[in-house]
Amino acid sequence: QTSMKNMERELVCPVCKEMYKQPLALPCTHNVCHVCASEVLLQHGHLYCDPTSEPTSPAATPSTRSPRLGRRVVPKPDRLDRLLKSGFGTYPGRKRGAVHPQTVSFPCPACQRDVDLGERGLGSLFRNLTLERVVERYRQTINISAAIMCQFCKPPQLEATKGCTECKSSFCNECFKLYHPWGTQKAQHEPTPPTLTFRPKGLMCPEHKEEVTHYCKTCQRLVCQLCRVRRTHTSHKITPVLSAYQALREKLTKSLAYILSSQDTVQTQIAELEETVKHTEV
Ligand SMILES: [Zn+2]
Ligand SMILES: [Zn+2]
Ligand SMILES: [Zn+2]
Ligand SMILES: [Zn+2]
Ligand SMILES: [Zn+2]
Ligand SMILES: [Zn+2]
Missing domain, CATH: 3.30.160.60 (Classic Zinc Finger)
Known part of the structure; x- marks a missing residue:
């Protein structure tokens, strides 16, 4: 059985180390947040332009922004100018089929491979909607789980897996054993499924x-x-x-x-x- 912690590890972006926001699927099978991907490209000297998104897209709203964006280094105008002149990266207004087509290579932060994104850059990638749904579901689950944690664990609390009608409490496996020591009266208590009704003060x-x-x-x-x-x-x-x-x-x-x-x-x-x-x- 997959534990919640293991699950969370699969849902974390290798760049911002937070749960994916609008993950893009890379050809090397890794995923990276939309915002983080453009940040990586920018750091590697590519001027970022995603033909599929408008400035008003969710990626640009403050709530979905990666916190690292706040520290983003914006290229100085003279550097920008040089980049534009050298035809490096993708930028608005570039005509298709320009004389020197520039393909964008993306250094995958998970496997360190340089992934070829072709001329369209990030625009060639698909948004991993399945992964996005899983992240959303995970958030919901975590939300609910706060209500049914073991009442005896020291933080970080574990999920309650057993209840005891006689102790009027819910326990994780370890704490159930600890509070019902072998050879004592309490060892006779029959574990039930965990419930919320025992909680002295729940959520x-x-x-x-x-x-x-x-x-x-x-x-x-x-x-x-x-x-x-x-x-x-x-x-x-x-x-x-x-x-x-x-x-x-x-x-x-x-x-x-x-x-x-x-x-x-x-x-x-x-x-x-x-x-x-x-x-x-x-
Ligand atoms: Zn990210
Ligand atoms: Zn990769
Ligand atoms: Zn309702
Ligand atoms: Zn416990
Ligand atoms: Zn008991
Ligand atoms: Zn209410």
């Missing part, structure tokens, strides 16, 4: 100061008993926190496995192609 609804018990799928947020009867959630899909979490987590594990396996497939195909090329050359 509170900021609006009603009531404990959250359910998850509204439509609003993608945790709700309390009072929220549930509110008109805002009428006809919304509302499920108990625990089952919402388990369902999301399962989906997440599956889609992550899918992404990883399709990466393997691409790698195999590349290897096979390289083999074929070798053989045809001989």
